[in-house]
Amino acid sequence: MRDIMGRRDRPFGGKIVVFSGDFRQVLPVVRRGSHSQIIDATLRSSHLWKGMRQLRLVTNMRAHNDTWFADYLLRVGNGTEEANNHGNIQLREDICVPSTGEMNDIEKLIDHVFPGLDENMSDRNYMTCHAILSTTNDNVDKINLRMIDRFKGEEVIYHSFDSAEDDPYGYYAPEFLNGLTPNGLPPHALKLKLNCPVILLRNIDLANGLCNGTRLVVRGFERNAIDAEIMIGQHAGRRVFLPRIPLCPSDNDMFPFKFKRKQFSLRLSFAMTINKVQGQTIPIVGVYLPNPVFSHGQLYVALSRATAKRNIKILIEKEKDKGKK
Numbered sequence: 001m002r003d004i005m006g007r008r009d010r011p012f013g014g015k016i017v018v019f020s021g022d023f024r025q026v027l028p029v030v031r032r033g034s035h036s037q038i039i040d041a042t043l044r045s046s047h048l049w050k051g052m053r054q055l056r057l058v059t060n061m062r063a064h065n066d067t068w069f070a071d072y073l074l075r076v077g078n079g080t081e082e083a084n085n086h087g088n089i090q091l092r093e094d095i096c097v098p099s100t101g102e103m104n105d106i107e108k109l110i111d112h113v114f115p116g117l118d119e120n121m122s123d124r125n126y127m128t129c130h131a132i133l134s135t136t137n138d139n140v141d142k143i144n145l146r147m148i149d150r151f152k153g154e155e156v157i158y159h160s161f162d163s164a165e166d167d168p169y170g171y172y173a174p175e176f177l178n179g180l181t182p183n184g185l186p187p188h189a190l191k192l193k194l195n196c197p198v199i200l201l202r203n204i205d206l207a208n209g210l211c212n213g214t215r216l217v218v219r220g221f222e223r224n225a226i227d228a229e230i231m232i233g234q235h236a237g238r239r240v241f242l243p244r245i246p247l248c249p250s251d252n253d254m255f256p257f258k259f260k261r262k263q264f265s266l267r268l269s270f271a272m273t274i275n276k277v278q279g280q281t282i283p284i285v286g287v288y289l290p291n292p293v294f295s296h297g298q299l300y301v302a303l304s305r306a307t308a309k310r311n312i313k314i315l316i317e318k319e320k321d322k323g324k325k
Ligand SMILES: Nc1ncnc2c1ncn2[C@@H]1O[C@H](COP(=O)(O)OP(=O)(O)OP(=O)(O)O)[C@@H](O)[C@H]1O
Pocket: 022, 061, 062, 278, 279, 280, 281, 304
């Protein structure tokens, strides 16, 4: 930009650039980064920050029909909501699913978030509007497996082809490789049913709306392709065929070998991680917290996906209640 504008002394060659963001949300991810490295990666730490003019948006448009909820979100995000002696936010009882410590607590949360699932299974809008959020991929996988079992229809399982790239002597058995599911990769056995919601894990075709985080519903199964319909955004309603593609973990140091998985770049999306849904609106939200959130920002992102207090339910598992945030 400086070269084009011929003004090497000014940031962006003197052009006005608009940055937007909400500092209450989850901070940038720095792999294995320390607190200071994470802070260092934020816009506020950039040398450009001192030259920026700040404008504030003051109305929460997503929750504009529920001003109490909009204020509550601000209190959570600003750290002014009532906290206990450990500095953890006490979540209000009226937005929590009572926890008994039994396995069926999760079923109760599912019933709250997905009422009338059987009648609405093929409705794209229904699937777009309902989701359960949690902190880690393990928690999310647990809910997704329960949901796909409850979902009506015949199950189809696509298995991946896994290999260790730099293993000429075959030290790593296929069964061992199949058991690995590094972050950001689909599972070895991808269990799907017709009309189930899924989320893309890679950028495949940005121009046609197929990018990391795109939510789709499965409309058909082929031997080596999945027929899916895009759920949200400007390409909503478009039908696409998704192929199996070779995928490697984004963190190369995770294993002492180069792991490659050929699989559909999809995961079920009845439940998703809080980090994955940052930026999305999900009108009816369930939050599953078997363990505390990592930061207030994460709680703020989870709660602020919803449009009103009545549309949110949180399950905090009882036996781990002490550390709740
Ligand atoms: N001016 C507006 N009038 C009506 N609705 C609006 C307006 N601006 C935004 N919205 C709605 O509010 C919701 C959130 O908008 P958007 O995703 O642009 O906000 P955001 O600041 O990026 O949210 P977040 O960072 O929390 O994900 C969307 O459903 C959008 O349609």
